[in-house]
Amino acid sequence: MTDLAMIRAAAARLHGHVRRTPLLSSPFLDQIAGRRVWVKAECLQHTGSFKARGGWAAVSALAPEALARGVIAYSSGNHAQGVALAAARHGAPCVIVMPADAPRLKIANTRALGAEVVLYDRATEDRDAIGSGLAAARGLSLIKPFDDAQVIAGQATCGLEIAQQATAEAIEKADVLVCCGGGGLTAGIALALEGTGFRARPCEPEGFDDTARSLALGVPQRNARLTGSICDAIITPEPGKLTFPILRRLCGPGLVVSDDQALHAMALAFSRLKLVLEPGGAVALAAALFLPDQISGPDVIAVATGGNVDAATFATALSRFPV
Amino acid sequence: MTDLAMIRAAAARLHGHVRRTPLLSSPFLDQIAGRRVWVKAECLQHTGSFKARGGWAAVSALAPEALARGVIAYSSGNHAQGVALAAARHGAPCVIVMPADAPRLKIANTRALGAEVVLYDRATEDRDAIGSGLAAARGLSLIKPFDDAQVIAGQATCGLEIAQQATAEAIEKADVLVCCGGGGLTAGIALALEGTGFRARPCEPEGFDDTARSLALGVPQRNARLTGSICDAIITPEPGKLTFPILRRLCGPGLVVSDDQALHAMALAFSRLKLVLEPGGAVALAAALFLPDQISGPDVIAVATGGNVDAATFATALSRFPV
Numbered sequence: 001m002t003d004l005a006m007i008r009a010a011a012a013r014l015h016g017h018v019r020r021t022p023l024l025s026s027p028f029l030d031q032i033a034g035r036r037v038w039v040k041a042e043c044l045q046h047t048g049s050f051k052a053r054g055g056w057a058a059v060s061a062l063a064p065e066a067l068a069r070g071v072i073a074y075s076s077g078n079h080a081q082g083v084a085l086a087a088a089r090h091g092a093p094c095v096i097v098m099p100a101d102a103p104r105l106k107i108a109n110t111r112a113l114g115a116e117v118v119l120y121d122r123a124t125e126d127r128d129a130i131g132s133g134l135a136a137a138r139g140l141s142l143i144k145p146f147d148d149a150q151v152i153a154g155q156a157t158c159g160l161e162i163a164q165q166a167t168a169e170a171i172e173k174a175d176v177l178v179c180c181g182g183g184g185l186t187a188g189i190a191l192a193l194e195g196t197g198f199r200a201r202p203c204e205p206e207g208f209d210d211t212a213r214s215l216a217l218g219v220p221q222r223n224a225r226l227t228g229s230i231c232d233a234i235i236t237p238e239p240g241k242l243t244f245p246i247l248r249r250l251c252g253p254g255l256v257v258s259d260d261q262a263l264h265a266m267a268l269a270f271s272r273l274k275l276v277l278e279p280g281g282a283v284a285l286a287a288a289l290f291l292p293d294q295i296s297g298p299d300v301i302a303v304a305t306g307g308n309v310d311a312a313t314f315a316t317a318l319s320r321f322p323v
Numbered sequence: 324m325t326d327l328a329m330i331r332a333a334a335a336r337l338h339g340h341v342r343r344t345p346l347l348s349s350p351f352l353d354q355i356a357g358r359r360v361w362v363k364a365e366c367l368q369h370t371g372s373f374k375a376r377g378g379w380a381a382v383s384a385l386a387p388e389a390l391a392r393g394v395i396a397y398s399s400g401n402h403a404q405g406v407a408l409a410a411a412r413h414g415a416p417c418v419i420v421m422p423a424d425a426p427r428l429k430i431a432n433t434r435a436l437g438a439e440v441v442l443y444d445r446a447t448e449d450r451d452a453i454g455s456g457l458a459a460a461r462g463l464s465l466i467k468p469f470d471d472a473q474v475i476a477g478q479a480t481c482g483l484e485i486a487q488q489a490t491a492e493a494i495e496k497a498d499v500l501v502c503c504g505g506g507g508l509t510a511g512i513a514l515a516l517e518g519t520g521f522r523a524r525p526c527e528p529e530g531f532d533d534t535a536r537s538l539a540l541g542v543p544q545r546n547a548r549l550t551g552s553i554c555d556a557i558i559t560p561e562p563g564k565l566t567f568p569i570l571r572r573l574c575g576p577g578l579v580v581s582d583d584q585a586l587h588a589m590a591l592a593f594s595r596l597k598l599v600l601e602p603g604g605a606v607a608l609a610a611a612l613f614l615p616d617q618i619s620g621p622d623v624i625a626v627a628t629g630g631n632v633d634a635a636t637f638a639t640a641l642s643r644f645p646v
Contacts, residue, residue, distance in 0.1 A: 022345060024367060028435065041367075043597040044347060105646060112351065270637070274366040274599040274630030307597030311641035314593070318634035323428060 002152040002246075007192055010057040010153040011160055017089065018053050018157070019045050023165040023301075026272040034292050036299045038169070039269070039285060040162055043277055043307030047081035047113075049233070050158055050185055050305050051145075055082030057154025058143045059090050067092045069139040074131055076102040077233055078306055079145040080110045088114035095140060097131045103310065146184030147240040155185040159192025159200070162301060166198065173197030174299040175252060177284035180204055180211050181234035183243030185305060190250035198301070201252040203284040205231040205259060210238050211247065212254025220244055230259050230313065233280030233306055255287040255294055262286045266314065267321035269304065276314065281306035325475040325569075330515055333380040333476040334483055340412065341376050341480070342368050346488040346624075349595040357615050359622045361492070362592070362608060363485055366600055366630030370404035370436070372556070373481055373508055373628050374468075378405030380477025381466045382413050390415040392462040397454055399425040400556055401629050402468040403433045411437035418463060420454045426633065469507030470563040478508040482515025482523070485624060489521065496520030497622040498575060500607035503527055503534050504557035506566030508628060513573035521624070524575040526607040528554040528582060533561050534570065535577025543567055553582050553636065556603030556629055578610035578617055585609045589637065590644035592627065602636065604629035 021041045029037040042050040059071060070093030073083040080096045087094035096110050100119040111117050120130050135142055144151065162176060176193060178186040180202030190200035202211045208229050213221040222238045229235055239247065257265075262279045265286035269275045277285070284302040288295065344364045352360040365373040382394060393416030396406040403419045410417035419433050423442040434440050443453050458465055467474065485499060499516060501509040503525030513523035525534045531552050536544040545561045552558055562570065580588075585602045588609035592598045600608070607625040611618065 019345065019347075022342065022367065024342075028432075031435075044345065044364075048597050109351075112354075267634075270599055270634070274371055276593055276597040276599060311590075311593070311645060315638040315641060318638060322634060 002149045002156065002188070002191055004191070006149065006153045007156040007160065007188070010150065011157045013060040014053060014056050014154065014157055018056055020161055021045055023162070023169070024273050028272045029268060029289065032268070033289050033300065035295070035297070037288050038166065038299065038301045039273060040158065040301060040303045041275055042158060042303055042305050043275055043281055047078065047085050048306055048308045049078040049082065049281065050155060051078040051082030052085055053157050054151035054154035054184060055079070055086040055143065058148055058150040059083065059086035059092060061150045062141055066141050069141070070094060071143050072097065072131060072135050072140040073143045073145070074127055075145060077106060078308060080106070080115070081113060083143050084110050084113035084115035095134055097127055105310070146182030147242045149242065152184050152188045152191070152242065154188070156188030156192040158185065158303065159189035162189065163193055163196055163198060166301060171299045174297055174301050175295055176200050177203050177255060177287050177300065177302045179234050179280055179283040179303060179305040180254070181280070182236045182240045183211060183247055184240065185303070186251065187243040187246035189303070190246055194250055199252045200250065201255060202247065203255045203257065203287045204234065205229045205262060205283055206256055208235050209254060209256045210236070212256050214239050214244060215247060215251060215254050218248065231262060231280035231283060233278055234283065255291055257283055257286040257290065261290045263317040264321040265289055266317040267323065270318060271323040275304060276307040276309065277304050278306050278309035279313065325472045325479065325511070325514055327514070329472065329476045330479040330483065330511070333473065334480045336383040337376060337379050337477065337480055341379055343484055344368055346485070346492070347596050351595045352591060352612065355591070356612050356623065358620065360611050361489065361622065361624045362596060363481065363624060363626045364598055365481060365626055365628050366598055366604055370401065370408050371629055371631045372401035372405065372604065373478060374401040374405030375408060376480055377474035377477035377507060378402070378409040378466065381471055381473040382406065382409035382415060384473045385464055389464050392464070393417060394466050395420065395454060395458050395463040396466045396468070397450055398468060400429060401631055403429070403438070404436060406466050407433050407436035407438035418457055420450055428633070469505030470565045472565065475507050475511045475514070475565065477511070479511030479515040481508065481626065482512035485512065486516055486519055486521060489624060494622045497620055497624050498618055499523045500526050500578060500610050500623065500625045502557050502603055502606040502626065502628040504603070505559045505563045506534060506570055507563065508626070509574065510566040510569035512626070513569055517573055522575045523573065525570065525577045526610045527557065527577060527579055528552045528585060528606055529579055531558050532577060532579045533559070535579050537562050537567060538570060538574060538577050541571065554585060554603035554606060556601055556631070557606065578614055580606055580609040580613065584613045586640040587644040588612060589640040590646065593641060594646040598627060599630040599632065599637065600627050601629050601632035
């Protein structure tokens, strides 16, 4: 189980390899939200998302013989790049199993980071069977995207930084809003902030609010659909087995925003912070800006989790929500 | 005259009020350039450009009675916002003289930062006459955009950070490419880096390369035109009176890029760094990426000076240069 000692050990391993991302603000955003809004810019992390933290933590925790055999991950997105980068820097072979219809750029980027990409057909092939076959044949270590104690510890290092950076800004107490899919980052940040004046709260898109509903009911709930949101990076069927107990114990209520609110937050991050956010990475900022009645206190912190968005989607956000 | 003592004093006054912006990199940019490319992300500075540094340095250097009377600046862009923010935080009245046809958003932003905006008609009115009339009547202190020793000292703090951050990355020697208009930032960085392994070099758009030509000839040269570049933030008629002698003494040769290269660099900063750059703020990155033969050594540092770009121009860059 992930605890503070494991988080601090992960932070030590990540030091010098993962960026300490800045905590940004803008008076224009404060005015919209009616309180000070602080944005933890994880889109500036290596590979464009916080996933580089968990990937590094998990890969760097492996024994030398496991590293030499290599690692494997299933992902069409940010986790793939985080694991691929960490594996490359550790000299470990890396296999990423991706759907053949994943965006070509994501496949190309993952390959460019040194990974062997194995494509499968979503309609006719079983991803798990392909992955376990490869893992068994080559002795690869599987790195799960969120239900992994070391991955959670890696994501938690973002929470340690938030506490330090907020304290430096003389903030003693605030909700920390986190874009939430499987809950690895939210759980990690919640653990890192346990016992402080800061409280993690998961943020999700409408229709994919399994975590918010699970927290409200106290037991895991599933989403009715698995497609149909622009927030592709944070769509998961249900909260994780490891993550949900942490969220239930430590997090405040979930926040739910519309796709339009996420796009609007992207446009405001463009004009007011000069940051590129992907829709799933803008959900927490959207909640901070557009759900003021569900937040209390003079400050709110939103984690901008990623910026891996295609140009067409980004241009849509800018044209739909001109400043 | 700006010297290291003045720069260090400015850094002390700026501490806690101006951001220490990150030094970012991407393996994808390294591949294009053929060397390691480091980007000093001044677009993440308060007000979206490095001008917040010079504005703060100049305003904070004023005596209490001068602060109480207030400050004035002429600017349609980034300098306006930098001075307005610093004046507001010092409780000093602030007048910004702007052309009536400046982008409405820039006028609105400057007002939102607390400044009194005085509009003039470029065709029929004399900006200097309006400004000096107001300054004399109210006892306002004029803050020039680059030919001011304290402004240069403020911009120089960016150079101090670059030296520290590059050293932390084990870089001992590199060209530091700087988007250059009047030369305040380039001169400041050159002074801050004097005697180190780092050398400042001005970067300009084609047709507006007064500084590059002035350095090559050893005497100030003028631009033939004052309009017609998308890099509006860095178009000035000729190098500054204070700045040019510093540039001539300390800088390497100037670099000149096309408007298309600036747009291409914007698209790459979007996809690879998750940063929003304006055309004039992308000129140094464009030189780092697309003029490899004019640079030597395994590392190059490019200052991304600002991100105050409208959505239409940004969307043009992304659609013209898809990744």
